[in-house]
Amino acid sequence: MSSIVVQSFVTLDGVVQGPGGPEEDVSGGFPYGGWQFDYDDDGTVEAWEENTEALLLGRRTYELFAASWGVWSEEAEGFQGELTRRYNRIPKYVASRTLGEVGWKNSYLLGPDVPAAVDRLRSEPGGEIRVWGSTELIRTLAEHDQVDEYRLLVHPLVLGTGKKLFGDGFPHTRLALAESRSTPSGVVVNVYRRAAG
Structure with a gap:
């Protein structure tokens, strides 16, 4: 079995839009692109990425x-x-x-029934299938109870605007905190898994 792991940089007010650079995602006139670079993740992402066996991404990401x-x-x-x-x-x-083809090597379109395709991926032997960005895809995965773990790097920052990971209408989801610690720059690293029952 493979596991679907959502990994995200997030602000205190839940914003996940454009952490990686000024032009990463300016939709809706978002003015704060690159906000994540002022903080150190203390090597957390580097350690997590050692376990990435595949990427699962929405079109924009x-x-x-x-x-x-x-x-x-x-x-x-x-x-x-x-x-x-x-x-x-x-x-x-x-x-x-909307995409008819993908050009980056070892890339594959999932087809029209994304939940069924993800069920097939999860049933195959493997490790962590990493989801970055892709808020619409994450909502679809959550609607079908296909997210095994959320790894959130919560930054001590409030932006007041931008796309949120858990926006209005996100499916009711019960999680259990599996790990929590902070980095020297004040980023709180939280790992959540499905709650029992």
């Missing part, structure tokens, strides 16, 4: 990743090179109603 990790040099120093090599080699599964 897939296109963003393909235009960065998909073209960056695998010879880059440090974590960027390591993650570029990993992301190029592992399968990338894309949920999209």
Whole structure:
């Protein structure tokens, strides 16, 4: 069995939009792109990514990743090179109603029935299937009880605007806290799994 793991940078007010750069996601006139770079995750993401066996992405996140990790040099120093090599080699599964093809190597469209395709992925032997960004996809996964774990890096920051991970209308979800700790820069690392019962 594989597990679906949602990983996200999030603000205190629940915003997940545009953490990685000024132009990452400016939809809705979002003015705070790159907000995550003022904080250190204390190597948490690097450690988590060692367990990533596949990516599961919505269309927008897939296109963003393909235009960065998909073209960056695998010879880059440090974590960027390591993650570029990993992301190029592992399968990338894309949920999209509009894409007809995907060009980044080892990428596959899930087709029209995303929940059924994800059930098949989860039933196969493997490890962690990582979900980054992709708020609409995450909502669909939650509606079908397909998220096994949420790993949230909560930043001590309130933006007051932007897309939220758990926005209005998100399905009722009961979780159990599996891990919680803070980094020197004040980021709280919380890991949640399905609550029993």
